Amino acid sequence: MPELSSPSLPQAIRFFTPKQKSVLAFSGVVFLAVLAVSGAVFYFWLTSFKKSLVDFSIAGPNQIASGENGTYIISYWNNTNQILKNSALNIRYPQGAIIDGGKNTNIDLGSIGIGGGGKQEITIAFIGADKSIQKLEAALSYQPQNTSSTFENETAKEVAPKISILSVTKIIRTRFFKMSPLRQIFLRTSPLFLRIGRRQKIIAGF
Secondary structure, three states, rough: OOOOOOOOOOHHHOOOHHHHHHHHHHHHHHHHHHHHHHHHHHHHHHHHOOOOHEEEEEEEEEEEEOOOOEEEEEEEEEEOOOOOOEEEEEEOOOOOOOOOOOOOOEEEHHHHHHHOOOEEEEEEEOOOOOOEEEEEEEEEEEEEOOOOOEEEEEEEEEEEEEEHHHHHHHHHHHHHHHOOOOHHHHOOEEEEEEEHHHHHHHHHHH
């Protein structure tokens, strides 16, 4: 008995009714549409970027004696699914602040890997009136690996300097040594400076 071969797909389609052909064509269009949408969603998920997933903060005391050194730590962590290229840290210090080791306002961080990060520690003395508010500000700029755009996160730490006799003495010392020798001689011989020196015992340290 001869074997019967199965009809090919084009031959089988010829036997479909017009309604079946319409259903088959519609199903194909729906399948392609779902495939296209799924691909677009996956691509968007892969290339989308949320800068809120980049943790960026400043930790340190909210109140400190005016003129007294305080330690502040700037932290940055990459919790996104992309490497952050061309990363840089910009630090903005309040006016009159004294920074241990000098002001390093721009720091090149290079690339921050997925799940990576780091810390920058700074020692700073705030100079200001009692109960005034001063801001230590920082900005982190970077370029996610799958985009050509540059993003920036900002953070700030508000600090309230406290005025005390000791802090006033430290401020006077710091500013005195920054003066020219001629101005130092003038201040040493002024009655006001001598009165302050007797009361606070700061002349012996000069």
